[in-house]
Amino acid sequence: MMVPSPHSLSMELISALAYKAHGLLDFVIALTLSSILLIWYYRNSESRQKHPLPPGPKKLPFIGNNLDMPRTDKHITFARWAKEFGSDILHLKIAGENYIVLNSYEMAMDLLDKRSGIYSGRPHVTMLHDLIGWEGDLVYLPYGNEMKLHRKLFHQEFHPNDSSLYQPHHKKALRLFLNNLIDTPEEWLGHIQQMSRSVILAIAYGIHALPKDDPSIAAAERMFSVLNIAAIPGSFLVDIFPILRYVPSWFPGASFKQKAQKWYGIRNATITPPFLQVKQAMATGTAEDSFSLRCLMNAQSPHPHPDKLSEEEERIKQTAGTLYEGGADTGITSLRTFILAMMCFPNVQQEAQEELDHVIGREQLPDYDVLDNQDSLPYLWAVIYECFRWQPIVPLAIPHKSDEEDTYQGYYIPKGSIVVPNVWAMLRDERTYGPTAHTFDPKRWLLQIQGRWKLNPDMHDPLSATFGFGRRACPGKHMGLSAFKMNVASLLHSFNITPSPGKDGNSSPTKVQYISGMLNSPAPFECSIKPRSAKHVTLVQQVLLED
Numbered sequence: 001m002m003v004p005s006p007h008s009l010s011m012e013l014i015s016a017l018a019y020k021a022h023g024l025l026d027f028v029i030a031l032t033l034s035s036i037l038l039i040w041y042y043r044n045s046e047s048r049q050k051h052p053l054p055p056g057p058k059k060l061p062f063i064g065n066n067l068d069m070p071r072t073d074k075h076i077t078f079a080r081w082a083k084e085f086g087s088d089i090l091h092l093k094i095a096g097e098n099y100i101v102l103n104s105y106e107m108a109m110d111l112l113d114k115r116s117g118i119y120s121g122r123p124h125v126t127m128l129h130d131l132i133g134w135e136g137d138l139v140y141l142p143y144g145n146e147m148k149l150h151r152k153l154f155h156q157e158f159h160p161n162d163s164s165l166y167q168p169h170h171k172k173a174l175r176l177f178l179n180n181l182i183d184t185p186e187e188w189l190g191h192i193q194q195m196s197r198s199v200i201l202a203i204a205y206g207i208h209a210l211p212k213d214d215p216s217i218a219a220a221e222r223m224f225s226v227l228n229i230a231a232i233p234g235s236f237l238v239d240i241f242p243i244l245r246y247v248p249s250w251f252p253g254a255s256f257k258q259k260a261q262k263w264y265g266i267r268n269a270t271i272t273p274p275f276l277q278v279k280q281a282m283a284t285g286t287a288e289d290s291f292s293l294r295c296l297m298n299a300q301s302p303h304p305h306p307d308k309l310s311e312e313e314e315r316i317k318q319t320a321g322t323l324y325e326g327g328a329d330t331g332i333t334s335l336r337t338f339i340l341a342m343m344c345f346p347n348v349q350q351e352a353q354e355e356l357d358h359v360i361g362r363e364q365l366p367d368y369d370v371l372d373n374q375d376s377l378p379y380l381w382a383v384i385y386e387c388f389r390w391q392p393i394v395p396l397a398i399p400h401k402s403d404e405e406d407t408y409q410g411y412y413i414p415k416g417s418i419v420v421p422n423v424w425a426m427l428r429d430e431r432t433y434g435p436t437a438h439t440f441d442p443k444r445w446l447l448q449i450q451g452r453w454k455l456n457p458d459m460h461d462p463l464s465a466t467f468g469f470g471r472r473a474c475p476g477k478h479m480g481l482s483a484f485k486m487n488v489a490s491l492l493h494s495f496n497i498t499p500s501p502g503k504d505g506n507s508s509p510t511k512v513q514y515i516s517g518m519l520n521s522p523a524p525f526e527c528s529i530k531p532r533s534a535k536h537v538t539l540v541q542q543v544l545l546e547d
């Protein structure tokens with residue numbers, strides 16, 4: 001029996017309706033309906049390919065998996081689906097877009113790294129790009145020349161062999177942070193935020209933040225909070241049904257429109273003033289060392305006017321803006337996860353402190369060089385790996401986009417697919433990490449040889465998944481890792497982290513709860529961070545005076 005194709009069905013629909021049409025309106029309706037049918041048919045024409053699409057939840061006509069896409073904790077749902085469908089590669093159809101979810105490290109490497117010529121694009125997110133007007137951000141630039149120029153600027157200044165830009169700023173802010181913890185330990189979270197954001201402000205623009213309530217820090221916080229909410233495709237209904245962008249803001253349920261109006265242009269408005277400040281300071285010879293200054297000094301074609309920007313300077317502004325918008329929150333989130341882990345696992349904390357006491361002693365604070373040596377501080381490194389593994393900071397990395405069609409393991413991957421590496425699932429994989437994959441246990445990274453710890457060379461470290469893949473892998477990796485290591489070692493060296501005692505003096509068990517946006521952040525929690533001894537207090541205060 002011949003089954004009519006949607007194409008012939010739609011032609012019949014047109015003629016039938018046109019025949020019955022009493023006027024132009026009916027004809028337009030007929031034309032619109034049949035166009036939708038045709039678009040749907042052609043967008044689904046992958047099914048006519050030789051290879052099948054990867055498995056995934058059942059698709060409904062027209063709406064595909066729109067109703068299946070979870071609004072939060074997507075990484076957990078994707079990992080569950082991988083088990084249910086017995087496949088690490090999944091396919092979803094959302095708003096006519098193909099989503100390919102990769103739940104294993106090998107698959108992510110096969111596609112995003114080994115075939116990075118195809119899989120290095122970025123998806124377009126309706127809410128973020130069209131309604132909020134988020135533009136010029138390296139994180140979302142399509143694969144191509146402009147993206148490469150932005151990444152080149154990043155690599156120039158965040159090279160693993162040259163930490164001269166970020167280490168001095170970080171060291172200064174860290175020493176202040178440790179002293180602030182001694183003075184007002186109950187404000188520990190505010191101190192972490194102040195440290196991370198002031199470092200980035202100094203690195204990006206050479207601007208020194210006020211000790212409290214700095215307006216540039218507040219502006220960066222507002223900008224990042226918008227990105228964190230709107231960056232993941234599908235976080236707003238309008239990403240799933242882009243046609244909704246045309247509904248008026250007063251329409252019931254269109255609160256996204258009001259949000260978009262409030263946030264419109266926030267990125268450009270936030271990143272332009274500090275950059276112009278650097279350019280103006282450069283003209284008067286008063287600019288301090290920073291990413292912006294270094295790039296501006298290398299610029300081949302600067303605009304002669306201090307308030308105006310050439311195309312090249314505009315690019316530098318955008319790249320510094322990417323740093324300003326996103327460089328701090330990954331650091332804040334990773335440190336909060338570390339603190340939560342130390343509260344929950346006091347034995348781990350004690351063992352790491354014993355190792356630091358043995359290797360560094362109580363007469364000096366940890367320094368960058370010592371920490372780079374994995375052989376001398378294997379337990380500390382194992383704690384660092386385990387923090388990144390247990391609660392990956394960016395659980396779905398940032399989605400890539402395929403710029404060509406492809407086949408992989410017998411499955412068809414359409415051109416333009418949004419490819420989501422599920423880092424969380426990779427780092428919680430029971431096939432790699434065994435039945436304890438969901439618990440925090442630094443010893444999984446270690447071997448004990450003649451009573452001493454050594455990092456197990458057979459365990460593949462988690463960093464290559466934590467920081468993303470291929471040509472879009474995180475260009476801030478070296479700085480992010482270096483800062484995290486120093487923060488963790490300094491806290492462990494001089495402070496004890498424990499649960500906060502309640503009003504009755506007893507502490508209740510700590511709950512491990514996470515809130516997922518683009519970042520996977522611990523839900524707010526209380527804790528107590530106190531110096532380990534009077535000697536540690538003196539040491540921390542002394543090093544501050546050295547600056």
Ligand code: HEM
Pocket residue numbers: 138139140151158322323326327328330331334393394397398399400465466467468469470471472473474475476477479480481484
């Ligand atoms: C612990 C800290 C950090 C973690 C875990 C992290 C993780 C990531 C991940 C997973 C991606 C997506 C990679 C992909 O698409 O495959 C990414 C991209 C990116 N990260 Fe980081 N990051 C961290 C710190 C930083 C810092 C400090 C900076 C700035 C200096 C930075 C700048 C960027 C930029 C610009 C991109 C976009 C790159 C592109 O699209 O080409 N990151 N990061």
